[in-house]
Amino acid sequence: MKKLIQKIFGLRKDVGINFYLADFFHRKLLRQNADTKWAVHYTSTIIFPDRITKGINVYPGDSPGNYIEATNGISIGDYSNIGPNAGILSANHNLIDNTKYDTAPPIKIGKFCWIGMNAVILPGVELGDFTIVGAGAVVSKSFTDGYCVLGGTPAQIINYLDKDACEQFSKTKYGN
Numbered sequence: 001m002k003k004l005i006q007k008i009f010g011l012r013k014d015v016g017i018n019f020y021l022a023d024f025f026h027r028k029l030l031r032q033n034a035d036t037k038w039a040v041h042y043t044s045t046i047i048f049p050d051r052i053t054k055g056i057n058v059y060p061g062d063s064p065g066n067y068i069e070a071t072n073g074i075s076i077g078d079y080s081n082i083g084p085n086a087g088i089l090s091a092n093h094n095l096i097d098n099t100k101y102d103t104a105p106p107i108k109i110g111k112f113c114w115i116g117m118n119a120v121i122l123p124g125v126e127l128g129d130f131t132i133v134g135a136g137a138v139v140s141k142s143f144t145d146g147y148c149v150l151g152g153t154p155a156q157i158i159n160y161l162d163k164d165a166c167e168q169f170s171k172t173k174y175g176n
Contacts, residue, residue: 022041022042023040033045033046036049037049038054038060039059039062040059040061040062041061041063041064044061044062044064044068045067045068046060046061046068047068047069047070048070049070051070051090052068052074053073053074055077055078055080055111056078056079058076058081060076060088063084063085063086064084065084065086066082066084066086066087067087067089068082068087068088069089069090071090072091072101072123072124073090073107074106074107074108074109077110077111077129078112078174078176079111079112079170079174080109080110080111080113080114080115081114082115083115083116083118083119084117085117085118086116086119086120086121087121088107088109089120089122089123090106090107091103091104091123102123105123105124105126106124109127110127110129110131111129111130111170111176112129112169112170113129113130113132113133114132116132116135116136117136119136119137119138120138121133122138122140125140125141125142126142127143127146128143128144128145128147129147130148130163131146131147131148132148132150133151134151134152137150137151138153138154143155147162148160149161
């Protein structure tokens, strides 16, 4: 019966029913993150969710404390995850008039990326497939080649991933 309900309503198998009840209460009744079309943790904030393009099995804001601001747009590839308290900021305030935002290219996050706890991704950043952003890292420049682990402030490559192993994983597990 549980599987049937999950299939009918498109519920994720990895999240308990309490998550959906809290989401319903906060999004539908209290109107917090009301414009998002996916379940969001009640402690997360999504600004301009209509400017977020998300891939398969991607739920921006489902972790506690996320702050995702998509003024200039955000694209997140299939099977990417965002850890607790992560911030993704697609726009900076204008240096002279802080009531305005500066235009920047959209943020692009590839497939199979992990954004660690308390990590921050700044405007215009592009991350290639299989990029892992370590906890607390601040990503201020692009790493388009992917297949790497980023850490530090500002973020830099601290390790490389085996591209063949990553590709094999995605084919075996997800058929990509």
